[in-house]
Structures are given as structure tokens and as C-alpha cells.
Amino acid sequence: xxxxxxxxxxxxxxxxxxxxNPKFGFTPEQGRIITDVLLMSDLFGIxxxxxxxxxxxxxxxxxxxxxxxxxxxxxxxxxxxxxxDGHDGxxxxxxxxxxxxxxxxxxxxxxxxxxxxxxxxxGIAGYYAKLACDQGLIGLSCTNSTAIMVxxxxxxAMIGSNPIAIAMPAEPYDFFFDASTTVVTRGKLEVYxxxxxxxxxxxxxxxxGKPSCDADDVLKNITAKNGGGIMPLGGDTExxxxxxxxxxxxxxxxFSSILSLGAPSHLTTMNNQGLICHGFLAIDPNIFGDAQAxxxxxxxxxxxxxxxxxxxxxxxxxxxxxxxxxAVAERRKNxxxxxxxxxxxxxxxxxxxxxxxxxxxxxYLPPKSDFxxxxx
Amino acid sequence: xxxxxxxxxxxxxxxxxxxxNPKFGFTPEQGRIITDVLLMSDLFGIxxxxxxxxxxxxxxxxxxxxxxxxxxxxxxxxxxxxxxDGHDGxxxxxxxxxxxxxxxxxxxxxxxxxxxxxxxxxGIAGYYAKLACDQGLIGLSCTNSTAIMVxxxxxxAMIGSNPIAIAMPAEPYDFFFDASTTVVTRGKLEVYxxxxxxxxxxxxxxxxGKPSCDADDVLKNITAKNGGGIMPLGGDTExxxxxxxxxxxxxxxxFSSILSLGAPSHLTTMNNQGLICHGFLAIDPNIFGDAQAxxxxxxxxxxxxxxxxxxxxxxxxxxxxxxxxxAVAERRKNxxxxxxxxxxxxxxxxxxxxxxxxxxxxxYLPPKSDFxxxxx
Numbered sequence: 001x002x003x004x005x006x007x008x009x010x011x012x013x014x015x016x017x018x019x020x021n022p023k024f025g026f027t028p029e030q031g032r033i034i035t036d037v038l039l040m041s042d043l044f045g046i047x048x049x050x051x052x053x054x055x056x057x058x059x060x061x062x063x064x065x066x067x068x069x070x071x072x073x074x075x076x077x078x079x080x081x082x083x084x085d086g087h088d089g090x091x092x093x094x095x096x097x098x099x100x101x102x103x104x105x106x107x108x109x110x111x112x113x114x115x116x117x118x119x120x121x122x123g124i125a126g127y128y129a130k131l132a133c134d135q136g137l138i139g140l141s142c143t144n145s146t147a148i149m150v151x152x153x154x155x156x157a158m159i160g161s162n163p164i165a166i167a168m169p170a171e172p173y174d175f176f177f178d179a180s181t182t183v184v185t186r187g188k189l190e191v192y193x194x195x196x197x198x199x200x201x202x203x204x205x206x207x208x209g210k211p212s213c214d215a216d217d218v219l220k221n222i223t224a225k226n227g228g229g230i231m232p233l234g235g236d237t238e239x240x241x242x243x244x245x246x247x248x249x250x251x252x253x254x255f256s257s258i259l260s261l262g263a264p265s266h267l268t269t270m271n272n273q274g275l276i277c278h279g280f281l282a283i284d285p286n287i288f289g290d291a292q293a294x295x296x297x298x299x300x301x302x303x304x305x306x307x308x309x310x311x312x313x314x315x316x317x318x319x320x321x322x323x324x325x326x327a328v329a330e331r332r333k334n335x336x337x338x339x340x341x342x343x344x345x346x347x348x349x350x351x352x353x354x355x356x357x358x359x360x361x362x363x364y365l366p367p368k369s370d371f372x373x374x375x376x
Numbered sequence: 377x378x379x380x381x382x383x384x385x386x387x388x389x390x391x392x393x394x395x396x397n398p399k400f401g402f403t404p405e406q407g408r409i410i411t412d413v414l415l416m417s418d419l420f421g422i423x424x425x426x427x428x429x430x431x432x433x434x435x436x437x438x439x440x441x442x443x444x445x446x447x448x449x450x451x452x453x454x455x456x457x458x459x460x461d462g463h464d465g466x467x468x469x470x471x472x473x474x475x476x477x478x479x480x481x482x483x484x485x486x487x488x489x490x491x492x493x494x495x496x497x498x499g500i501a502g503y504y505a506k507l508a509c510d511q512g513l514i515g516l517s518c519t520n521s522t523a524i525m526v527x528x529x530x531x532x533a534m535i536g537s538n539p540i541a542i543a544m545p546a547e548p549y550d551f552f553f554d555a556s557t558t559v560v561t562r563g564k565l566e567v568y569x570x571x572x573x574x575x576x577x578x579x580x581x582x583x584x585g586k587p588s589c590d591a592d593d594v595l596k597n598i599t600a601k602n603g604g605g606i607m608p609l610g611g612d613t614e615x616x617x618x619x620x621x622x623x624x625x626x627x628x629x630x631f632s633s634i635l636s637l638g639a640p641s642h643l644t645t646m647n648n649q650g651l652i653c654h655g656f657l658a659i660d661p662n663i664f665g666d667a668q669a670x671x672x673x674x675x676x677x678x679x680x681x682x683x684x685x686x687x688x689x690x691x692x693x694x695x696x697x698x699x700x701x702x703a704v705a706e707r708r709k710n711x712x713x714x715x716x717x718x719x720x721x722x723x724x725x726x727x728x729x730x731x732x733x734x735x736x737x738x739x740y741l742p743p744k745s746d747f748x749x750x751x752x
Contacts (some may be wrong), residue, residue: 027584042542080456080486081663110456111487115664138630151681154692158681166627168634175630183616193405198736202616209687227685233617234609236687238557240578241609245617247553247696251542254514254551255546258544259664264677266684287457288491288635298630301640305527305534311585311612316528320623 004343004364005335011051012039014346014360018054021353024061025068030093037092037123040130041330042336046306048187049124052338055345057090057121058352065272066090066120072097080109083260084116088273090123091143099128099141100278106137107283113281115255117262119121120274121145125165126178126324132282133167136291140166140281142252147265148222150229151181152243155209157222160265161185162252167321169285171299181249182230186222186274189215189230194341201302204230211236255279338364380719380740381711388415389425390722390736394430395727400437400445406469413468413499416506418712419701424563425500428714431721432523433466433497434728436528441648442466442496448473456485460492464649467498467519469690475504475656477518482513482658489657491631493638496650497521501541502554508658509550512667516657520627523641524598525558526605526612528619531585533605536641537561538628543697545661546675548582552697557625558606560600565591565606570717580606588614631655661705694699 012035018024019031026034042050060066070089074082083100085096098114105112122128125141132139144161163185165178183203192199206212207227219227232245254259258263262277269275285291302319310317338346343366350357388411394400395407402410418426436442441669450458462470466608474490483487498504501517509658521536539712540552541562559579568575569591583603597604608621633640638653645651661667676697686693714722719742726733 009738049669076665078486078663083664084459109485111489111562113487113659113663122580149694150687153687153693154681154684155687160685162460166630168630175626177626179617179620179623183619185609193406200615205687209685210691224454233620234559235616239576240611241555241621243694243696244555244557244609247555250551253677254542254544258670258674258677259661261665261669262675264680266680283489286484287454287489288459289452289637294634298634301634303529304640304642308527308530308532308534309585311526311531311581314585317527318619318627320619332549340522 002340002367003337004340004366005337005360007335008043008332009037011042011336015039015051015054016070017355019350019354021355024058024355026090030090033096034090034092037095037127040127041124043331044124044126044324045327045331046124046187047342048185048190050129050347052342053123055120055349060120060274060351063121063272064137065274072116075100080105080107080120082114084114086116086119088118088120091120091274091276091278094119095128095141095278095280096131098278099131099139099282102280102282103132103135104138106284110287111281111283113279114246115260115262115280117257117260117275119276119278121276122278124178125163125174128163128175128280128353129167129178130176131167133176133328136169136285138283138285139170140164141278142180143278144253144256144265144268144276146222146269148186148229149232149249150205150209151246152232152236152238155205155207155227156266158223158266159246159249159253160221160268161230162249162265164248164252166300167240169295171295171301173302173319173321173325174301175298175319176324181233181252183233183235183245184230186219187221187255188208192337193219203233204228207235209236217308217358250259252279255281377718377741379713380716380742381713382737383711384415384419384708385417386736387712387714388585391415391430393731394725396703397728400434402466406466409472410466410468410684413471413503414501417500419707420500420502420700421706421707422500422563423718424561424566425716428718428721429497429499430681431725433488434725436496436650439648448492450477451555451576456481456487456489458490459512462492462495464496465493465622467496467650467652467654469496470495471504471654471656473659475507475515478656479508479513481563482508482660487657487659489655490636491636491656492654493633493636493651494649495652495654498653498654499552502543502552503654505543506550506552509545509552512545512661514542514544514659514661518631519654520629520632520641520644522598522645524605525608525622525625525641526564526581526585528608528612528614529620530679531581531583531603532642533601534642534720535622535625535629536644536646537606538625538641540624540628545671545677546673549678549695549701551674551678552694552700554710557609557621557623557628557646557648559609559611560606561748562595562606565595568618568629569595570715578607580604581612609723628655631657636693640669
């Protein structure tokens with residue numbers, strides 16, 4: 001499938017106009033947060049969590065699953081902690097409020113932890129970890145999601161993609177790690193499905209719990225809750241440590257749905273509510289002594305990792321966050337590739353929102369396509 | 377290789393007598409802690425971290441690497457945090473003191489985090505997580521170790537086995553997860569080496585960074601720092617998520633060596649010092665509202681996981697901690713198997729400590745063996 005490259009500024013203007021359009025209904029400040037979360041993902045090269053989500057969010061608002069006017073409410077609080085009920089609002093706004101509160105608490109007490117329930121998809125977990133890191137703190141964030149991970153020995157998806165993200169200040173790049181606890185995300189399966197390609201072995205399971213390379217079948221089974229899904233990091237048996245990926249998925253579940261008394265992954269997206277839960281932790285390195293010395297210590301270790309001997313045939317060892325820094329520089333300069341099928345959705349969205357597609361994309365029109373969209 | 381089964385009480389008496397022997401030099405209270413850490417591992421079925429370590433600890437004391445009389449010192453402290461310098465003491469005693477302090481802080485402030493540097497091998501990470509859990513808190517612990525994990529695209533071990541453990545109260549079993557961030561631990565390679573068996577594919581790398589099934593060669597290369605080692609969880613490429621296992625290893629490194637300003641894994645066990653670092657976090661669930669409701673919520677989710685449909689051919693879905701509960705019951709009743717080669721080491725140790733081997737094991741004598749021991 002083809003793609004078209006657009007400048008960051010073009011996509012930013014499109015997103016801001018869409019989110020502040022009366023049919024989305026967000027204020028400019030809210031639109032700014034949502035747009036920043038989505039475009040950070042596009043700049044990092046994670047298209048699945050970027051502006052391609054706009055069409056999906058619009059449908060969720062139309063269906064009443066996302067309530068744009070909802071006010072996230074702090075329902076329990078201590079000096080170091082809070083629990084937020086998102087009241088089915090936009091995930092990015094709930095996430096931003098929760099991490100901002102965790103950061104305030106960390107600045108006051110050294111550590112701040114906030115959990116959130118009754119939210120929706122909040123974009124990439126790493127955005128929230130980075131919010132803390134940009135203020136000199138260690139940031140962690142995690143979220144559950146619609147169940148896609150099949151536990152070891154199971155055949156039903158019971159756990160979400162359950163990403164855990166952590167960011168910590170370092171030079172010349174911050175340490176930044178953001179990864180699902182499954183082998184791959186649902187988004188990767190959707191890309192294979194859009195391209196009509198068989199999945200690599202070791203990623204997915206069919207409805208009987210057996211390995212499968214059929215992206216379309218796996219995705220449909222996940223949506224219909226027929227059984228099957230994606231393997232935990234480490235695979236579908238204990239031989240290569242699948243029980244460990246399952247365990248990391250559970251750690252995410254504890255710090256999102258369990259500690260917020262919200263819905264675990266297998267109960268999310270029921271009755272047309274998102275019911276997604278998140279967790280946020282901020283830690284001030286000053287509670288361990290000299291924050292600058294700690295930052296230097298991490299920077300030095302990361303440099304030694306990058307400098308260490310390479311495997312035969314490998315050019316370079318990356319530390320976490322390095323690829324993202326390079327991707328942002330490259331995409332800010334050369335533009336962001338957007339899949340043709342996503343442009344089809346953008347065209348439809350502009351029509352639904354009474355926005356002029358040509359005012360963003362000139363005389364470009366996406367090619368006709370038989371693709372009916374991934375189910376969600 | 378054969379094994380002999382001994383009662384928990386016999387091994388407990390042996391360990392207590394050895395650790396309080398003048399040549400080890402610990403007080404009865406200290407001996408109790410060290411013995412409890414080791415035998416918890418044996419009861420869980422993790423022999424690699426159990427009483428078989430006694431001979432290794434004895435050699436480390438003789439070499440001056442472990443200083444039995446060292447007093448762990450709090451070198452930095454806030455109401456929610458502390459940094460401990462272990463002054464090369466026994467890892468279990470440093471770990472116990474650190475987690476006890478984290479628990480006190482959590483009871484006062486809601487959360488407590490303690491890091492420790494200049495320590496030694498502390499046994500299983502899960503012991504310390506469980507200390508917090510047994511008092512109704514969420515406990516986390518992690519430790520770095522001699523470098524065994526090769527980063528993605530690398531060929532030198534730069535990161536330890538770097539286990540992360542978490543325990544949280546639940547019924548009928550606590551949630552208890554304790555796993556290295558490598559595919560397998562060094563201990564697993566040592567067992568294959570003791571048995572002269574080739575390693576399964578997907579576990580280890582040779583000195584050029586290529587996959588290897590030769591346990592003896594890989595272990596020797598790790599010890600000599602020649603290159604090679606064990607793959608991160610997810611394998612040696614990004615295809616199945618090896619960069620994620622490498623990332624979890626880094627999270628452990630941050631919460632042990634980086635935040636204690638101690639030695640990262642690749643600099644440990646240098647100049648005859650252990651230089652191992654640990655991290656400990658305790659969280660009181662009451663800071664999220666009703667701790668009992670949270671415990672019930674977790675218990676319910678774990679039950680739903682166990683009850684969920686099984687893969688074809690699978691009998692049972694385990695939640696983390698369940699196997700350990702069953703192993704403890706079985707081994708308390710039927711005894712703990714100890715490998716013949718470990719019994720050879722115990723016989724030598726009794727001789728070195730002027731202890732009467734027969735007073736523990738009657739007229740049993742271990743079979744003669746050509747095994748020279750794993751290098752460490």
C-alpha cells in the first residue's frame with residue numbers, strides 16, 4: 001500500500017482544526033494536548049498510535065463511548081497519590097491531568113503516583129513518561145487496553161497490549177522506553193492485514209490457542225472475543241519466557257485497573273464504554289542525592305552500552321530513546337508518511353466535519369481502495 | 377546427575393550452623409535471615425539461588441569479597457527514600473535492612489523507595505518483595521548482577537540477569553512474580569552444563585554474538601568477559617521483541633545501580649569486590665482507597681484468569697505465585713531434592729568449617745564425581 005508524505009505543520013493544523021471543530025467539541029487547550037500526543041507518535045514513527053486514530057476517535061464520540069465534555073474527577077487523594085475517575089472522557093486529557101498531578105506530588109513529596117479508571121485510549125504511554133522527564137523527573141506510565149494478550153496455556157485474550165513506558169533524563173538523549181508487553185501490538189497486525197501479508201511466526205494465536213499467521217482471522221477473533229490473540233513477550237510457552245511477558249502484562253494491569261478499582265482488560269470496551277485504566281508514577285531523582293550526578297551516571301552507562309562491541313554484521317547498538325530522537329529530526333525535516341488508507345479516512349472525516357480537505361492537502365486525492373478498514 | 381532428598385528441617389539446621397560458624401561469623405539473627413532467603417528459593421524449586429550458594433558464599437568470604445562484619449550504612453535519606461552503602465557486606469542482610477526501611481517509609485508516607493550499592497548476591501529478588509506483601513503492602517525488588525545479558529546488536533554482556541520481582545496481597549494466593557529479564561538465568565545454563573546437555577536454541581550467544589548451544593563455552597566466556605552471554609527476553613533480534621527484554625533489564629539497572637550511584641552490571645565483580653546494587657519499593661494500597669476492596673479486585677481478576685479457557689492440550693492456567701505455593705507445600709511435606717554435586721560441595725564445606733557432615737546426613741556420602749564445578 002502506498003503512502004503520501006505531509007509536513008508536521010500540515011498535520012498539526014489538520015488535527016487542531018478537527019479536534020476544535022464543534023463535532024469533536026474540544027477547547028484549543030484540549031485540542032493542543034490531544035494533537036501533541038498523536039503527532040509525537042507520528043514523529044516517533046509509530047503510525048498506529050498517531051493521527052490515524054482521529055477517525056476512530058470521531059466514531060467513538062458519535063457512538064457515545066468517548067464523552068468530549070467529561071471532567072476527570074479526583075475521587076481519592078493523599079499527598080503522594082490520587083485516583084481519578086475519567087467519566088468516559090478523552091484518554092489524552094485524563095492522562096495529561098493525571099501525570100500533571102503525579103508530577104506536582106513528586107515535586108512536593110519526592111514521589112507521586114496516580115491511577116485512572118473509566119478512561120479511553122490515551123495514545124502512546126511514552127508521552128506521559130516524557131512529560132515528567134522533561135521536568136527533570138523519572139516518569140513511568142502504563143495503560144491497559146482491550147484484551148489482546150493470551151495468558152500462558154490459555155486461548156482467550158484476557159490481558160491488554162499493556163504497554164509500560166519509562167523516561168529518565170540523560171545526555172545526549174533521555175532514556176526513553178515504551179513497549180507493549182505482548183510480542184507485538186495489535187497495530188502491527190493491522191498493518192500486515194492492510195498489506196494482505198501473512199504474519200511472521202511467533203506473534204499470534206488462533207481461536208484454539210494454536211499459533212496462527214492469519215492477521216485478518218486473528219483480528220476478527222479478538223474483536224468478536226472468539227478466542228485467540230497475540231502472544232506475550234517471550235512467546236506462547238514458558239520455553240523462551242512467555243510467562244514473563246504475561247507477568248509484565250500483569251504488572252501493568254496492577255498499576256492501572258487494579259489500583260484504580262477499574263475494569264481489567266478483559267472487561268474493557270463493553271456496553272459501549274471504553275473503561276480503560278492507566279497508571280502514572282513520577283519520581284524526583286533528588287530523593288537519592290545529587291540529581292545531576294545521577295543523570296551523569298546514567299548518561300555514562302548509556303554511552304558505554306552504545307560503545308560496546310557489536311555482533312557480527314551489526315553496525316550499531318541503540319540505547320532506548322535514541323531511535324526516537326533521530327526519527328523526530330528526520331520527520332520534522334522531511335515530513336511524515338501517511339498511508340493511503342488513512343488518507344481515505346481523513347477525506348471522509350473532513351466531509352463529516354465540514355472541513356475543506358483541499359485547504360490542507362491541495363489537489364491531492366487518495367487512490368480508490370477496496371480496503372474496508374480494520375474492525376475496532 | 378542424581379540427587380538426594382532432605383527435609384527442610386535438616387537443611388535449615390545445616391544452614392544455620394554453617395552461617396553462625398566462626399568461619400562465616402554471622403549472629404543467629406543474621407544467620408536466620410540468610411537461611412530464610414536461601415531456603416525460600418529451595419522451597420520454590422529454584423535450586424540455583426538456594427542452599428547450593430553456601431559454598432560460593434564461603435569462598436567469597438575467604439577471598440574478602442564478602443565482609444561478614446560490614447554494617448550497611450544509610451548515606452542519604454528523605455521521608456520516602458534512602459540510599460544504602462552496603463560496604464561489601466552479605467547481600468541478604470543489606471537487602472533485608474533496605475526493604476525493612478522501605479516498608480517503614482511506606483507505612484508512614486504511603487510509599488518508600490530504597491536503593492543499595494556495594495552489596496553482594498542477595499538471593500532471590502522475590503524474597504524482598506514478599507517481605508512487603510506479608511505486611512499487606514505491594515513490594516517490588518530488583519538487583520543487578522555480573523553482566524550476562526548481551527544488548528540487542530551487541531556481542532558483549534553489558535547487563536545482568538537483572539530480575540524484577542513484585543508481590544501483592546491476593547486470595548487464595550498472593551500475586552508473586554519474580555523473573556530475570558534475560559530469556560533464562562545463568563543458573564539454568566549451569567544446570568545444563570552440570571548435565572553435559574546442549575542448550576536449547578534461543579537462549580545464548582557465543583563470543584561473536586552468534587547463537588550458541590554450548591553451555592560450557594558460554595559460561596566460560598561470561599566469566600572471562602570474552603564476549604557472548606544470554607539473550608534478553610524476546611531473543612537476540614527485535615523480531616520477537618529482544619529490545620523489550622533489554623529495556624526491562626535497563627529498568628532494573630536504573631532502580632538498582634543508577635539511583636544508588638553504584639556500579640552498573642558490566643562493572644560488577646571487579647577487583648574482587650561484588651559491587652552489586654539493589655532496588656526496593658513498598659507501596660501501601662490504602663493510598664488508593666480501600667485496601668480490602670483492592671485486594672478483592674485483584675483476587676477476582678486472578679480467578680478469572682485461572683478460569684479462562686485453556687489452549688488445546690493445556691490443563692491449567694497459572695497465575696503468578698500459584699506454582700510457588702504448591703511447591704512449598706510439596707517440599708515441606710516430601711523434602712527438598714539436592715543435586716549430588718551440591719552435596720559434594722556441602723561435604724567439603726563441612727570439612728572446612730569443622731562441622732560433622734554425618735550429624736545432618738547420617739551415613740550418606742555423595743558419589744564420586746569428575747565435575748570440577750561451574751566457574752564463578
